[in-house]
Amino acid sequence: AQSVTQPDIHITVSEGASLELRCNYSYGATPYLFWYVQSPGQGLQLLLKYFSGDTLVQGIKGFEAEFKRSQSSFNLRKPSVHWSDAAEYFCAVGSGYSTLTFGKGTMLLVSP
Amino acid sequence: EAQVTQNPRYLITVTGKKLTVTCSQNMNHEYMSWYRQDPGLGLRQIYYSMNVEVTDKGDVPEGYKVSRKEKRNFPLILESPSPNQTSLYFCASSLLGGGKERQYFGPGTRLTVL
Numbered sequence: 001a002q003s004v005t006q007p008d009i010h011i012t013v014s015e016g017a018s019l020e021l022r023c024n025y026s027y028g029a030t031p032y033l034f035w036y037v038q039s040p041g042q043g044l045q046l047l048l049k050y051f052s053g054d055t056l057v058q059g060i061k062g063f064e065a066e067f068k069r070s071q072s073s074f075n076l077r078k079p080s081v082h083w084s085d086a087a088e089y090f091c092a093v094g095s096g097y098s099t100l101t102f103g104k105g106t107m108l109l110v111s112p
Numbered sequence: 113e114a115q116v117t118q119n120p121r122y123l124i125t126v127t128g129k130k131l132t133v134t135c136s137q138n139m140n141h142e143y144m145s146w147y148r149q150d151p152g153l154g155l156r157q158i159y160y161s162m163n164v165e166v167t168d169k170g171d172v173p174e175g176y177k178v179s180r181k182e183k184r185n186f187p188l189i190l191e192s193p194s195p196n197q198t199s200l201y202f203c204a205s206s207l208l209g210g211g212k213e214r215q216y217f218g219p220g221t222r223l224t225v226l
Contacts, residue, residue, distance in 0.1 A: 043202060043217045044155075090154055100145075101171070104154040 006103035021076040023091030033074040034092040116218035135203030144186040148199040193225040
């Protein structure tokens with residue numbers, strides 16, 4: 001069965017500092033991997049996705065993620081965090097958009 | 113404007129009273145799905161549909177039904193709601209096949225079952 005682990009429930013980062021959110025997955029074949037963001041009271045927005053090809057994926061809002069098959073990881077990064085990035089972030093794995101399994105989320109807090 | 117709409121956005125009901133949450137998309141997407149979101153559990157897929165008349169269970173289908181009689185609509189039916197179905201529900205749609213197309217989420221329906 002596929003699964004996703006986001007080890008950090010909460011992360012606090014200073015504004016302007018770099019960010020890395022961790023995601024580890026378990027999947028029987030080549031996975032499709034996703035990162036979503038959910039701002040308070042809002043729906044989900046897709047940040048980026050990996051289907052195949054280059055293992056470093058660029059997304060919206062300056063985010064990127066790197067697929068590392070040997071480590072079963074798909075960590076999300078941003079070089080300089082803005083206060084507006086405070087939100088909850090979800091990693092997901094699946095075979096395309098169907099049968100997506102989400103992680104439990106990481107809440108990002110941005111301090112001044 | 114491309115969008116997924118859900119109705120109602122907020123609903124308070126009582127145990128056992130049948131209800132339907134509607135979901136509609138205007139992008140001619142084949143794939144639609146329903147998720148529930150609970151604190152500390154993330155999103156869990158309830159049902160999904162690959163096309164008209166093609167539906168399948170997700171991770172947490174118990175207590176829910178769906179139908180896909182038209183491509184644009186994918187209603188979620190709770191025949192006899194119970195308090196453990198109190199949750200935030202999201203509908204989503206996308207084209208099939210992966211690639212450059214994106215997935216769209218609805219705004220969510222917050223359901224409280226008393």
